[in-house]
Amino acid sequence: MKLDKSLVHLHHISSHFTSAMYPAASILLTIFIVTGARRFEQAAFYCIVFGVLAGPFVYASGVIDWKNRFKARHTRIFDHKLVTGVILLLLSVVIITSRIVFPDIAIAGTTAGWGYLALVYAATAAAAYLGHLGSKFI
Amino acid sequence: MPDNKKLIKGLKAKIEAIVIAIPREIEAYEYYMEMAAQYEDQASREMFEFLAKQEMAHKDSLEKILTDLEKQLEKARTG
Numbered sequence: 001m002k003l004d005k006s007l008v009h010l011h012h013i014s015s016h017f018t019s020a021m022y023p024a025a026s027i028l029l030t031i032f033i034v035t036g037a038r039r040f041e042q043a044a045f046y047c048i049v050f051g052v053l054a055g056p057f058v059y060a061s062g063v064i065d066w067k068n069r070f071k072a073r074h075t076r077i078f079d080h081k082l083v084t085g086v087i088l089l090l091l092s093v094v095i096i097t098s099r100i101v102f103p104d105i106a107i108a109g110t111t112a113g114w115g116y117l118a119l120v121y122a123a124t125a126a127a128a129y130l131g132h133l134g135s136k137f138i
Numbered sequence: 139m140p141d142n143k144k145l146i147k148g149l150k151a152k153i154e155a156i157v158i159a160i161p162r163e164i165e166a167y168e169y170y171m172e173m174a175a176q177y178e179d180q181a182s183r184e185m186f187e188f189l190a191k192q193e194m195a196h197k198d199s200l201e202k203i204l205t206d207l208e209k210q211l212e213k214a215r216t217g
Contacts, residue, residue, distance in 0.1 A: 069161040075154035137158060 007068070011061035014054045015134060021051030022120075022127035029106065029120050041106045044120065045099050051127070052092045059085055081133050088126040095119050142214060149211045156204045163197035166190075 025047035032040035062085070066078055098105055098116065105116045167190050174186035 069164075070157055073153075073157050075157055076150065077154060077158075 007061055007065050011065050014057040018051045018054045018058050019127050019131045021047045022124040025120055026124040048092055048095050055089055077133050084126050084130050091123040146214050149207055153207050156200050160200050163193050167193040
């Protein structure tokens with residue numbers, strides 16, 4: 001009967017951390033596009049890196065909590081959370097890999113630059129949607 | 139939308155609401171039991187234990203409703 005509260009807390013803490021990193025990355029990258037100041041682009045990249053580093057904690061604690069508290073039932077919310085979590089991870093891997101391979105990818109005005117910006121915005125949208133779904137459990 | 143699809147969608151939404159609600163009842167039960175343990179006077183302890191029992195009764199009711207809804211969903215899918 002006793003719920004594993006520490007696991008629930010771990011999921012809340014790690015998911016809030018991740019949720020904060022992606023919007024911050026979007027804002028910083030937008031500032032870079034507007035101002036051209038390279039440090040904002042670098043900060044955006046590190047935000048994504050830290051968001052991804054928290055990812056395994058978010059995903060593992062979420063899945064274990066889903067199995068414990070919700071008996072691993074497949075409903076629309078849980079299915080959307082699982083799929084969107086994978087999409088976010090894939091987007092993040094693509095963002096980080098492309099930035100490592102092409103350090104100047106984010107430079108404005110190029111097709112690759114706009115693509116990189118779109119990927120960061122898409123990752124932010126995915127993180128926001130995950131947060132929206134999570135809010136239904138509070 | 140055909141009637142059966144609408145029925146299945148409605149049942150799924152209800153099941154989801156109940157699935158989310160059950161752990162909340164368990165958490166409320168545990169919260170009241172923790173509160174009951176914190177008080178030494180009998181009146182306070184009995185009050186929190188009474189509230190805890192109410193939450194447990196809610197949980198039992200929700201589980202019965204969930205079982206019924208799942209049967210309805212199965213019937214709608216196969217029928």
